[in-house]
Amino acid sequence: MTVKNEKSDDGKRDVGDAGKEATAANNSINDDLWGSDMYPERRGAKSNYGWFKWLIGAAGRESIDKAKCEDNVYRCIKDSPIVKLMVGALKSSGCEIDIRRHISCEVCAPSVTGGYDSQLNQVVICQNMAHSTNIVRGVLLHEMIHMFDYCRNKLDLKNIDHLACTEIRAANIGHCSFISSMLQGDSSFINIKATHQNCVKRKAKMSIMAVHNVSEEIAEAAIERVFTKCYNDLEPVGRRIRRNSDDMPRAYAEAHLYGYDS
Numbered sequence: 001m002t003v004k005n006e007k008s009d010d011g012k013r014d015v016g017d018a019g020k021e022a023t024a025a026n027n028s029i030n031d032d033l034w035g036s037d038m039y040p041e042r043r044g045a046k047s048n049y050g051w052f053k054w055l056i057g058a059a060g061r062e063s064i065d066k067a068k069c070e071d072n073v074y075r076c077i078k079d080s081p082i083v084k085l086m087v088g089a090l091k092s093s094g095c096e097i098d099i100r101r102h103i104s105c106e107v108c109a110p111s112v113t114g115g116y117d118s119q120l121n122q123v124v125i126c127q128n129m130a131h132s133t134n135i136v137r138g139v140l141l142h143e144m145i146h147m148f149d150y151c152r153n154k155l156d157l158k159n160i161d162h163l164a165c166t167e168i169r170a171a172n173i174g175h176c177s178f179i180s181s182m183l184q185g186d187s188s189f190i191n192i193k194a195t196h197q198n199c200v201k202r203k204a205k206m207s208i209m210a211v212h213n214v215s216e217e218i219a220e221a222a223i224e225r226v227f228t229k230c231y232n233d234l235e236p237v238g239r240r241i242r243r244n245s246d247d248m249p250r251a252y253a254e255a256h257l258y259g260y261d262s
């Protein structure tokens with residue numbers, strides 16, 4: 001899942017029961033697999049205060065947000081090299097995307113900008129949080145890496161090591177190399193490697209903790225167990241996307257070398 005802002009998660013989560021459960025069950029997560037509280041429109045739990053929303057104008061706002069979000073998704077699928085690369089890679093792996101079926105713009109909790117629902121094989125873009133094309137592109141890339149991992153590896157997202165691995169990959173290929181380096185200056189020219197690895201670890205930890213109520217320690221331990229292997233696995237992009245570089249078009253141009261449709 002894509003967490004909105006690293007700093008917003010500083011508040012300690014309540015890790016009581018869920019954390020213990022995860023330890024007791026040998027690294028498997030038993031809580032709600034899909035963070036239903038964060039994605040209220042999933043699983044038919046449509047909000048039940050419709051009239052109130054009409055009164056305050058929120059319903060109008062929602063349909064505007066949705067149209068804008070869908071427009072941004074469409075633009076990214078059409079124009080963004082990295083998103084097109086992911087679409088091609090998914091297709092080559094036997095998991096072709098139909099944007100109406102597999103991508104959904106919805107209202108989410110304000111702490112997240114997107115998510116991947118493995119049970120329905122759908123990417124969720126949070127229309128109330130992801131307002132710009134750039135953010136939507138970042139969310140699409142991140143969640144499509146989860147989708148790719150789910151397609152390629154038959155991910156078991158109840159297994160915290162699997163979850164950690166796909167979050168490491170998503171942060172590595174997407175956010176840490178690209179979005180955060182632009183927005184937050186995570187990648188300075190000095191010490192770029194350590195900075196980058198720390199960004200990946202922090203981002204992956206936030207994502208694990210945001211949906212699954214596991215403690216920081218459990219999330220960190222899972223990340224450390226799989227870090228080297230998953231950090232070095234750059235499929236299907238083949239290279240990290242760096243700021244101010246032509247990596248993005250280049251990764252796309254080289255997709256055929258990896259055997260993916262472009």
Ligand SMILES: [Zn+2]
Nearest residue numbers: 001002170207
């Ligand atoms: Zn994620």
